Amino acid sequence: MNEETPYSKEVDEFISEQIDTVPHLEALLLLWNSRPKQWTVEEMASALYVSSSTARNILQGLARRGLPVAGLGTPENYRYESISRKQDSLIETVDAAYRRNLVRISRMIHSKAAPGIRDFAQAFRFTKDRE
Amino acid sequence: MGPAVYILSALTFTACAVLLLRGYLRMKQRLLLWSSLCFFGLAISNLLLFLDLAMLPDVNLYIWRLATAAVAVVLLLYGLIWEGE
Amino acid sequence: MIQGFLLGIIVASSVMAGIFFLKFWKRTRDFLFLAFAIAFIIEGLSRASVLLLAKPNEGSPWIYVVRLLASLLILFAILKKNYGSKDQSSFGPVSGQTK
Numbered sequence: 001m002n003e004e005t006p007y008s009k010e011v012d013e014f015i016s017e018q019i020d021t022v023p024h025l026e027a028l029l030l031l032w033n034s035r036p037k038q039w040t041v042e043e044m045a046s047a048l049y050v051s052s053s054t055a056r057n058i059l060q061g062l063a064r065r066g067l068p069v070a071g072l073g074t075p076e077n078y079r080y081e082s083i084s085r086k087q088d089s090l091i092e093t094v095d096a097a098y099r100r101n102l103v104r105i106s107r108m109i110h111s112k113a114a115p116g117i118r119d120f121a122q123a124f125r126f127t128k129d130r131e
Numbered sequence: 132m133g134p135a136v137y138i139l140s141a142l143t144f145t146a147c148a149v150l151l152l153r154g155y156l157r158m159k160q161r162l163l164l165w166s167s168l169c170f171f172g173l174a175i176s177n178l179l180l181f182l183d184l185a186m187l188p189d190v191n192l193y194i195w196r197l198a199t200a201a202v203a204v205v206l207l208l209y210g211l212i213w214e215g216e
Numbered sequence: 217m218i219q220g221f222l223l224g225i226i227v228a229s230s231v232m233a234g235i236f237f238l239k240f241w242k243r244t245r246d247f248l249f250l251a252f253a254i255a256f257i258i259e260g261l262s263r264a265s266v267l268l269l270a271k272p273n274e275g276s277p278w279i280y281v282v283r284l285l286a287s288l289l290i291l292f293a294i295l296k297k298n299y300g301s302k303d304q305s306s307f308g309p310v311s312g313q314t315k
Contacts, residue, residue, distance in 0.1 A: 064158075116163075136283055136287070139284065205229050208229045
């Protein structure tokens with residue numbers, strides 16, 4: 001059920017700092033699980049059950065935060081683009097955690113602070129490492 | 132000692148303002164813009180205080196110090212109310 | 217008259233901003249917000265101490281001390297966020313380039 005496994009703190013931190021909404025997380029994990037498949041915005045929109053513009057915002061948002069998401073070409077196709085092996089294994093861990101604890105993680109995302117507040121805190125990081 | 136502490140706070144607030152401005156340019160989050168402006172205003176207010184105490188004995192900048200600080204914190208409050216949620 | 221008016225605005229707004237930061241700290245448990253909350257609240261309260269002064273223009277020693285504490289607290293919070301003790305490298309070595 002809801003046991004605190006050793007890795008959940010890392011997962012929680014990642015989600016708390018980088019993930020705005022549940023569709024954001026699902027988009028990232030979809031890209032991860034299907035890599036190196038390239039997705040169009042429309043494909044992602046129907047996979048996430050959101051509108052095209054929402055899907056575009058989500059994908060652009062993920063890329064802009066420095067997550068391993070790359071948009072290429074016009075019109076942009078998006079795919080998972082690995083940045084570091086350590087980050088890849090983190091994403092893998094997040095994926096496993098989300099499969100096991102979907103309710104807990106969704107609830108955590110929904111109860112998070114507004115993105116403005118989070119961005120305020122992140123602005124005070126000198127380097128972009130965690131963005 | 133002395134008025135140097137106001138230089139310290141002016142520098143601190145300037146650093147905050149710059150970091151927040153950089154964050155705003157990156158993330159386009161309006162709260163960062165308002166709070167950046169606030170910290171710039173507070174930096175100016177502290178700088179004026181330093182000038183008032185240490186360098187310009189015949190000029191009284193009190194009203195200006197108060198005015199800049201007041202505007203600054205009101206801007207922050209505006210940002211917190213509208214953009215913090 | 218106008219000085220009192222401006223001072224009132226500063227005190228009220230500072231304390232309110234501090235309370236907002238307290239709320240954010242409670243939600244995110246990020247020490248940075250607590251630092252700002254304390255800084256703004258004690259700033260606001262100390263400015264109110266001008267009511268006890270004979271010559272408000274010169275700034276009371278309270279203002280001085282509080283300003284120093286607030287600045288140091290904020291600087292400490294920023295440094296802690298960037299160089300704090302807990303492992304910050306769960307993302308691994310990112311070279312900093314992004315899209």
